[in-house]
Amino acid sequence: MTIYDLTLAELRDLLDRRELSAVEVTTAYLERIAETNPKLNSFITVCAETAKAEAEAADRAMAAGETKPLTGLPIAAKDIFNTAGVLTTCGSRILGNYTSPYDATAIARIKAQKAVIVGKLNMDEFAMGSSNENSAFGAVRNPWELSHVPGGSSGGSAACVAASQAAAALGTDTGGSIRQPAAYCSVVGLKPTYGRVSRFGVVAYASSLDQVGPITRDVRDCALMLQAIAGYDPADSTSVDTPAPDYQTGLTRDLKGLRIGLPQEYFIDGLDDDVRRAVEQATTTCRNLGAEIIDVSLPHTTYAVACYYLIATAEASSNLARYDGVRYGLRADQAANLIDMYMQSRAAGFGPEVKRRIMLGTYALSSGYYDAYYLKAQKVRTLIRQDFLDAFEKVDVLLTPVAPTPAFALGEKVNDPLQMYLSDIYTIPVNLAGTCAMSLPCGFSADGLPIGLQLIGKPFDEAAILSTAYAFEQATTWHQRKPQL
Amino acid sequence: MNEHYETVIGLEVHVQLTTRTKIFCGCSTEFGRTPNSQTCPVCLGLPGALPVLNRKAVEFAIRTGLATNCRIAPRSIFARKNYFYPDLPKGYQISQFELPVCEHGWLDIDLEDGGVKRIGITRAHMEEDAGKLIHGETPETAGSSLVDLNRACTPLLEIVSEPDMRSADQAIAYLKKLHQIVVYLGVCDGNLEEGSFRCDANVSVRPHGQKAFGTRAELKNINSFRFIKQAIEYEVERQIDLIESGGKVIQETRLFDSNTGMTRSMRGKEEAHDYRYFPDPDLVPLVISQEWIAEVRATLPELPEAKRRRFVEGLGLSTYDAEVLAADRKLADYFDACVTLAKDAKSCANWVMGEVLRKLKETDTAITSAPVTPEMLSGLLARIADETISGKIAKTVFEQMWQNGEPADRIIEAQGLKQVTDTGEIEGLVDQVIAAHPEQVSEYLSGKDKLIGFFVGKVMQASQGKANPGMVNQLLKKKLHG
Ligand SMILES: [Zn+2]
Numbered sequence: 001m002t003i004y005d006l007t008l009a010e011l012r013d014l015l016d017r018r019e020l021s022a023v024e025v026t027t028a029y030l031e032r033i034a035e036t037n038p039k040l041n042s043f044i045t046v047c048a049e050t051a052k053a054e055a056e057a058a059d060r061a062m063a064a065g066e067t068k069p070l071t072g073l074p075i076a077a078k079d080i081f082n083t084a085g086v087l088t089t090c091g092s093r094i095l096g097n098y099t100s101p102y103d104a105t106a107i108a109r110i111k112a113q114k115a116v117i118v119g120k121l122n123m124d125e126f127a128m129g130s131s132n133e134n135s136a137f138g139a140v141r142n143p144w145e146l147s148h149v150p151g152g153s154s155g156g157s158a159a160c161v162a163a164s165q166a167a168a169a170l171g172t173d174t175g176g177s178i179r180q181p182a183a184y185c186s187v188v189g190l191k192p193t194y195g196r197v198s199r200f201g202v203v204a205y206a207s208s209l210d211q212v213g214p215i216t217r218d219v220r221d222c223a224l225m226l227q228a229i230a231g232y233d234p235a236d237s238t239s240v241d242t243p244a245p246d247y248q249t250g251l252t253r254d255l256k257g258l259r260i261g262l263p264q265e266y267f268i269d270g271l272d273d274d275v276r277r278a279v280e281q282a283t284t285t286c287r288n289l290g291a292e293i294i295d296v297s298l299p300h301t302t303y304a305v306a307c308y309y310l311i312a313t314a315e316a317s318s319n320l321a322r323y324d325g326v327r328y329g330l331r332a333d334q335a336a337n338l339i340d341m342y343m344q345s346r347a348a349g350f351g352p353e354v355k356r357r358i359m360l361g362t363y364a365l366s367s368g369y370y371d372a373y374y375l376k377a378q379k380v381r382t383l384i385r386q387d388f389l390d391a392f393e394k395v396d397v398l399l400t401p402v403a404p405t406p407a408f409a410l411g412e413k414v415n416d417p418l419q420m421y422l423s424d425i426y427t428i429p430v431n432l433a434g435t436c437a438m439s440l441p442c443g444f445s446a447d448g449l450p451i452g453l454q455l456i457g458k459p460f461d462e463a464a465i466l467s468t469a470y471a472f473e474q475a476t477t478w479h480q481r482k483p484q485l
Numbered sequence: 486m487n488e489h490y491e492t493v494i495g496l497e498v499h500v501q502l503t504t505r506t507k508i509f510c511g512c513s514t515e516f517g518r519t520p521n522s523q524t525c526p527v528c529l530g531l532p533g534a535l536p537v538l539n540r541k542a543v544e545f546a547i548r549t550g551l552a553t554n555c556r557i558a559p560r561s562i563f564a565r566k567n568y569f570y571p572d573l574p575k576g577y578q579i580s581q582f583e584l585p586v587c588e589h590g591w592l593d594i595d596l597e598d599g600g601v602k603r604i605g606i607t608r609a610h611m612e613e614d615a616g617k618l619i620h621g622e623t624p625e626t627a628g629s630s631l632v633d634l635n636r637a638c639t640p641l642l643e644i645v646s647e648p649d650m651r652s653a654d655q656a657i658a659y660l661k662k663l664h665q666i667v668v669y670l671g672v673c674d675g676n677l678e679e680g681s682f683r684c685d686a687n688v689s690v691r692p693h694g695q696k697a698f699g700t701r702a703e704l705k706n707i708n709s710f711r712f713i714k715q716a717i718e719y720e721v722e723r724q725i726d727l728i729e730s731g732g733k734v735i736q737e738t739r740l741f742d743s744n745t746g747m748t749r750s751m752r753g754k755e756e757a758h759d760y761r762y763f764p765d766p767d768l769v770p771l772v773i774s775q776e777w778i779a780e781v782r783a784t785l786p787e788l789p790e791a792k793r794r795r796f797v798e799g800l801g802l803s804t805y806d807a808e809v810l811a812a813d814r815k816l817a818d819y820f821d822a823c824v825t826l827a828k829d830a831k832s833c834a835n836w837v838m839g840e841v842l843r844k845l846k847e848t849d850t851a852i853t854s855a856p857v858t859p860e861m862l863s864g865l866l867a868r869i870a871d872e873t874i875s876g877k878i879a880k881t882v883f884e885q886m887w888q889n890g891e892p893a894d895r896i897i898e899a900q901g902l903k904q905v906t907d908t909g910e911i912e913g914l915v916d917q918v919i920a921a922h923p924e925q926v927s928e929y930l931s932g933k934d935k936l937i938g939f940f941v942g943k944v945m946q947a948s949q950g951k952a953n954p955g956m957v958n959q960l961l962k963k964k965l966h967g
Pocket of ligand 1: 511
């Protein structure tokens with residue numbers, strides 16, 4: 001038994017039976033991180049000291065009979081989450097020296113269960129990117145193929161879980177930033193419905209699209225993590241006051257009678273043959289498990305990427321205005337005056353992709369262009385959301401590829417932002433619609449690269465995609481493969 | 486002023502709402518605390534922090550909207566106004582743009598010729614205030630600027646009028662009326678110097694008879710009613726002079742300098758910001774139900790105008806007295822409390838406007854902390870009414886009540902100020918006075934009626950002011966006519 005290869009549920013069992021202590025688990029993971037991180041660069045900060053203290057506290061809590069589902073389990077968080085007393089860089093030079101004074105709600109909730117936070121994970125700067133190459137702290141490598149990207153923006157989170165550097169990770173998903181890297185790294189990633197998990201304390205990229213979610217080894221762990229972070233938070237006005245159901249007990253529903261829709265617009269030219277084959281095979285598996293497969297249409301899919309890049313960048317241009325060098329973060333010290341200080345600080349602090357998106361978004365909101373861009377994009381967004389609601393009149397769950405291709409090589413798309421943006425065409429519409437979706441392993445390409453399956457659910461029906469995913473996972477072995485490092 | 490031109494004025498007033506906590510976080514709004522001591526991740530604009538709307542601020546906005554005859558929007562939207570400034574921690578201000586909380590209101594102002602004019606209120610929208618910059622005031626900070634974010638995120642209501650005012654006096658009348666209302670409503674402390682009630686004026690001129698408005702200048706940085714009048718009058722003259730000399734008014738923002746009494750250009754239209762307003766995705770639409778509006782309406786206090794009317798029509802006060810007493814809600818409350826206890830409105834008005842106001846001014850005291858409470862004052866008035874003391878003695882008693890905080894009865898009792906109404910005692914004094922002044926008695930009896938005053942004065946003097954003057958008068962006449 002290798003401690004670091006166990007799932008959250010398996011670790012829970014061993015901890016509960018006193019066969020392992022939280023300190024032993026944490027120590028094993030910290031060693032694993034020390035050993036593998038030089039190859040992967042998935043961590044920006046490793047919290048070795050605090051993790052040990054938290055593990056000791058978890059052991060004391062368990063001894064006192066105060067065990068909660070995540071007590072003593074090693075978890076890492078994307079560096080977009082504010083964590084009190086710890087560096088919170090958001091993958092950016094402009095926050096390179098920024099230590100947060102407070103915990104994000106998602107962090108506070110797992111801390112309340114006495115989970116052990118082992119570190120903060122690498123990411124595309126301000127969650128802008130699909131390859132993790134836009135990090136001020138260097139690219140992350142794909143544990144399955146070190147010359148390839150792990151996906152993004154939660155690339156560090158997916159690579160970390162795939163490489164057993166933490167038992168689970170927290171990520172965020174604005175246009176596919178949990179699901180696409182999960183697919184590229186053969187782990188499970190869930191983007192909950194907008195409003196299901198509090199965004200408080202998550203550094204904002206695009207506020208109307210950002211959502212917090214887990215990345216885990218398997219579906220059961222995913223349900224466990226979602227349970228811990230889901231639920232209303234008065235500190236986030238957009239969080240929804242709907243009680244979260246018990247995701248664990250809902251997992252074991254079978255697929256008999258489940259209506260699964262295949263959106264025709266998702267199976268088109270540009271979809272890699274290996275990916276197509278793997279997803280078709282997954283469809284067959286589901287049919288064999290008793291699901292009814294139905295063709296559906298999401299007619300406005302073709303506008304989703306354009307719509308996303310107007311809304312997300314518009315919101316980002318405003319969200320990132322606070323990084324002005326006045327109160328915290330990088331400040332240019334040679335500035336001649338105030339305007340110069342703003343310009344120099346931001347020029348030095350932001351990377352090229354972030355600058356590109358700030359400019360795009362500023363343009364989309366400018367007077368004279370607002371109606372043609374931002375407002376129109378909002379109208380298209382309504383149509384896209386309606387597409388999904390219409391489809392969900394006929395089916396319970398949608399099944400699609402996560403990305404058109406498996407992971408690509410480092411450097412392959414850095415000079416072609418448009419190509420890079422298209423790697424999110426199957427994930428972006430879900431964020432625009434505000435509903436939930438997850439990615440889970442469904443095969444490998446001829447080159448041995450992981451392929452992900454996307455299940456999309458009705459708003460606030462995470463339980464349906466989790467149980468579908470669980471049934472699929474029980475019938476397949478993809479999730480049991482591990483990368484050789 | 487050149488009589489060929491007409492002045493057109495529209496006003497934008499920023500009312501700072503007196504909620505205990507800020508509009509989007511739980512920090513205190515108290516004024517004058519240590520810089521940056523009243524801040525949190527939200528009002529500091531830290532990464533990841535999110536705003537949560539303060540319900541009390543919305544209630545205050547509804548109150549103000551209802552009192553200014555506005556329609557309260559069942560659904561309004563918060564928007565981001567984007568611009569960079571060191572006192573603006575998020576790089577945008579959360580405000581309302583396309584759908585404000587209040588619209589289509591009005592206020593009537595009294596004109597100098599006795600007429601009434603209705604001033605339209607276009608809208609009132611909620612927003613957060615910015616912080617404050619302090620520019621190197623000590624040797625260590627010389628040459629640098631410091632940011633204090635205690636004020637950041639305090640709730641404001643911006644009330645925008647129609648360009649309906651035609652003179653600085655009308656503008657002042659509107660402002661004073663609005664000021665009185667928000668203070669009355671308890672939604673604003675009304676302090677102009679501290680910036681709780683701030684006014685920007687849009688001023689333009691046009692030849693009489695011309696339909697189209699002239700190009701306007703926006704005047705900023707005016708923090709007293711006097712300065713507002715000065716700024717507008719200066720600006721009107723500047724614009725007329727400019728036009729008369731063949732120039733053109735340009736649309737710009739101008740800063741009023743209270744030292745010179747002049748306005749100067751701050752930024753022109755071409756330098757105007759593109760604020761890139763868009764709905765704030767961190768906040769959900771503000772939905773206000775009819776029930777909530779009705780609830781707030783039910784708690785609205787009686788407004789100054791209604792109060793004045795009631796004082797005149799219901800209590801029989803003069804228009805002037807009603808005006809003075811209704812001008813301040815606390816004073817009016819004090820007066821109302823007195824009337825409830827003492828019944829005689831006229832004498833309550835006389836005492837409140839006379840002795841009470843005089844002492845307040847003399848001792849620089851607020852009406853709410855006056856040592857003589859309405860209960861105590863009505864206690865004093867009761868002793869005048871039942872003739873225990875005379876009005877003259879009452880003033881002495883009042884003075885002591887103010888000083889010692891003791892009720893009238895105790896002072897009257899302790900110092901023996903009770904009016905003498907014992908017929909025998911007064912008769913004795915009357916007899917003494919008549920006996921001592923035979924000459925005056927014969928003069929009086931020969932027809933010099935006015936001398937009765939002389940005798941009364943003497944008797945009162947002998948009683949040290951305590952004899953009941955009516956009884957003295959009566960007894961004197963009886964004895965003299967024997
Ligand atoms: Zn605050």
